[in-house]
Amino acid sequence: MQQIGGYLRKSLILVIIFCFCLSAEARESAAVTIIKDVNIFDGKRIIQDRCVVVENGRIKKIGKNLTAPPEAEVIDGKGKTLLPGLIDSHVHVLSEEALRECLMFGVTTVIDMFMSVDLMKAVKAGQERGEGADRAFLISAGTLVTAPGGHGTEYGLDIPTITRTEEAQPFVDARIAEGSDFIKIIYDDGRAYKRKIPSIDKDVLTAAVKAAHRRNKLAVVHVMSLSEALEAVDAGADCLAHLYCEDSHDPDFGRLVARHKTFVIPTLTVLESASGIFDPSVIISDPFLSPYLSTFDLASLKRTIPFKAGESSYRAAERALRQLKDAGVAILAGTDAPNPGTTYGASLHRELQLLVNAGLSPIEALRGATSLPAEKFNIEGRGRIEKGMIADLVLVNGDPTKDILATRDIVCVWKSGEKVDRRGYLDEIEKEREKIESMKKIPPPEGSESGLISDFESDKIVTRFGAGWNVSTDEIMGGNSTAEIKRVEGGANGSLGSMLITGIIKKNTGYRWAGAFFSPGKIVMTPVNLSDKKGISFWAKGDGRVYTIMIFTQSSGQSPLIQNFHPETYWKEYSFTFKKFGTDGSDIYGIFIGSSVEKGKFSLQIDDIRLFK
Secondary structure, X not given: OOOOHHHHOOOOOOOOOOOOOOOHHHHHOOOOEEEEEEEEEOOOXXXXXXXXXXXXXXXXXXXXOOOOOOOOEEEEOOOEEEEEOEEEEEEXXXXXXXXXXXXXXXXXEEEEOOOOHHHHHHHHHHHHOOOOOOOOEEEEOOOOEOOOOOOOOOOOOOOOOOOOHHHHHHHHHHHHHHOOOOEEEEOOOOHHHOOOXXXXXXXXXXXXXXHHHHOOOOEEEEOOOHHHHHHHHHOOOXXXXXXXXXXXXXXXXXXXXXXXXXXXXXXXHHHHHHOOOOOOHHHHOOOOOHHHOOHHHHHHHHOXXXXXXXXXXXHHHHHHHHHHHHHOOOEOOOOOEOOOOOOOOXXXXXXXHHHHHOOOOHXXXXXXXXXXXXXXXXXXXXXXXXXXXXXXXXXXXXXXXXXXHHHHOEEEEEEOOEEOOHHHHHHHHHHHHHHHHHHOOOOOOOOOOOOEEEOOOOOOOOOOOOOEEEEEEHHHHOOOOEEEEEEXXXXXXXXXXXXXXXXXXXXXXXXXOEEEEEEOOOOOOOOEOOOOOOEEEEEEEOOXXXXXXXXXXXXXXXXXXXXEEOOOOOOEEEEEEHHHHOOOOOOEEEEEEEEOOOOEEEEEEEEEEEEEO
């Protein structure tokens, strides 16, 4: 989907990585756990009243009336259901902390559809060392296959692209060499959401699929329109990463997908958001999910995707899903988190509910979040509760094979046999919320009453409040982009001056950005309460490139909240509400304006920057 880049471009500070991993030696000496008299959904069916013994990170025994050794921890499973750890088949991992968050909601494995290769390698290296008891297990596509300027290139990561069929095999081989577990291909020209974006053509798509198959890798294809879906299936795609999001219908769609043995990840969660019908309160007000939602999660759930496909598009996706079900197509549960309207972990429980609402039985939905993704993506040892399998387990109250909402009432989560510290995570969330709430009681910074930040009418770049404007580039993240800011004569509406931001976005291996950064606090990077204002506006003129405004808040997990804008070659006013960013403005510590999307030289002029009520 189009908006994950808002979180991919980290600016000014590094992602916080939690280092609570247990060593392999510690896990080997873990005590035995026995879960007694529990109903088991083993990944395919429900089994009544059994005992499960876990030892050394794996399931040792399953049976009736098993005797626990003296050192065992005994869990009473009466009235409860034991599930394999849940698998989210479509996410975008932006930090190791995202994997930790997934785990708190019982999502013990994630299938990533596009992430930083450097981060992918770091996570996988940890997994190889036996680390990661505090985070979900990862498999990933790494870098995706896309056209120059196509979907996936807009997120600030410097990624390779493809245009010709003869490039397909070396391109796929390079992805495999980087560590990609499967090949993700973008086949999306924007038609489904009334945009026009570059895309590879059908011949290149077919060549990329064949290249993946020559190396025994799955070819997973991102599509958003019905015609693209049909062409992807015809090209030999193993999987559709989304159902289409437009009001279209083909009576043979389900049978066609079944004949080609393609499986589908509908991602109804993000399609619901893209259609403009998602109500965040269905997650935020849930008593079992809401306590574990960070302020960053809350903001993400309240954010909206800029385009609105409309309710009819979502209903078309539901109809298509029923066609797939009737044709016997494998349907996997995936969320496309952390797109607007979604969040890690919690949204998978929403996805299960939406799958059931669309016509799947609870057991079919649960298979799509356990055994089916493990089977289709060849994830060994996971997705089933059987003797010898890795003990990734979720214990819930009630019976989700009858009421899918029961997946949310989690009693305990185990990762490789280790009990996950959900209580400790909950304490962290509560402390974070208290800190954020306390910010709302602090008065706005002195000098911000009028809302004006800078009008550049004096002969220097000055601000009415805060620590002023400074150059910000990706150098801190290992990049080599450059920027310069200066006050120049002439501004919008005949004013005396404006600020000129120039620079070069250069090729680098990580995130990229260059521009001007405003600190609203007296001390740089100190959050202030600007919630008495509704948003920010400014006048701008540019050089035909796409530019970015980022807002940094204490509650956004130290990742920027992003909106892009495309200034004309003449002065024009731009206005953004804080709500559009997904913040109430109560804890802002920085505002960035500059370039991050397109490589090369840039020149942007801005004037009369102010906060409005």
